[in-house]
Amino acid sequence: MRRFSISLLAAVAAIAAPIASAQLPTPKTTDLGSGIHVIFGQGGNIGVSTGPDGAFVIDDQYQQSAAANLAKVEALAGGAPKYLVNTHWHADHAGGNATFAKAGTMIFAQENVRKRLTGAVASPGLDGKPSPAAPAPAWPVITFIDGVDFHLNDETIRVFHVSPAHTDGDSMVWFVEPNILHMGDLFFNGIFPVIDLGSGGSVRGYLTVMKETYAKIDDKTQLIPGHGDMGTKADLAKQIAMLEGAINAVDKHVKAGDSLAKTVAAKPLKPWEKYAWSYIPADSFTTTLYNGLKK
Ligand SMILES: [Zn+2]
Structure with a gap:
């Protein structure tokens, strides 16, 4: 789990600060069948569909690891990818856009992703300062509002936007026939x-979207999370139970009128301690839940 601790340093603070490549873990690739692969490692998990019509990619991690990831995709697909979708705007998912665009890849995203990458809509980082705009070659060239379907490699690839959750521009990508779902940072x-x-995310919205997803999938669905190892419907159920329990525990304090400091000091997330990690310790998650529920 700790292998992606570096990856999220920039996720909320926006455009990645340079991270020495020596600090980054070696990417590994997993074959999910039906021509679909996942590249794990240096940021958000990358999905790749390969086949006679060309490659389709989901997310491209950090700018500084983009060349290596592009090479990895080219090795899997036999050439540069034709299409790429950003699940959202964070730099550990969309940071490699410019490198892929230069290789001829057409980049698609929900319209709010482009607004945040161009700087048209400010996204305050942890320090409260607005994130700088990404360079123009990194901007998605085709945007959609609700979703878009790709018909490639004898598969339907359904990209759909969800209501505000992790950010306000989240999409998931559903490989319909092989029953594989890339959930982006909704998992x-x-x-x-x-x-x-x-970035327009919502605590209750996040839980709602997870539950909606749970209702749509079945026991055979392979879930590609934004971070972490491959998952199943049962893994998603555990994550939903954790989040619902944590929300209820923090909401008691919000409803009682407790201050943020008092709430954090009460350690309401004690029962879910094992979910804490280097980037999101329990106190930090308590703070997010408190601020989100108080809104
Ligand atoms: Zn993210």
Whole structure:
């Protein structure tokens, strides 16, 4: 689990500060069948669909690891990818856009992703300062509002936007026939999630979207989380139970009129301690839940 601790340093604070490549873990690739692969490692998990019509990619991690990831995709697909979708705007998912665009890849995203990458809509980082705009080559060239379907490699690839949750521009990508769902950062498998309130995210919205997803999938669905290892419907159920329990525990304090300091001091997330990790310790997640519920 700790292998992606570096990856989220920039996720909320926006555009990644340079991280020495020596600090980054070696990416590994897993074959899910039906021409679909996942590249794990240096940021958000990358999904790749390969086949005779060309490659389709989900997310591209950090700018500084983009060349290595592009090479990895080219090795899997036999050439540069044709299409790429950003699940959201964070730099550990969209930071490699410019490198892929230069290789000829067409980048798609929900319209709010482009607004945040161009700087048209400010996204305050943890320090409260607005994130700088990404360079123009990194901006998605095709945007959608609710979703878009791709028909490639004998598969339907359904990209759909969800209501505000991790940010206000989240999409998931559903490989319909092979029953594989890339959940973007709507699924942190086994650890506290990032809920980016500064980018239009919502605590209750996050739980709602997880529950809606749970209702749509079945026991055979392979879930690609934004962070963490591959998951199943049962893993998603555990994550939903954790988040619902944690929300209820913090909401008691909000409803009682407790201050943030008093709430954090009461350690309401004690029962879910094992979900804490280097980037999101329990106190930090308590703070996010408190601020989100208080809104
Ligand atoms: Zn994210």
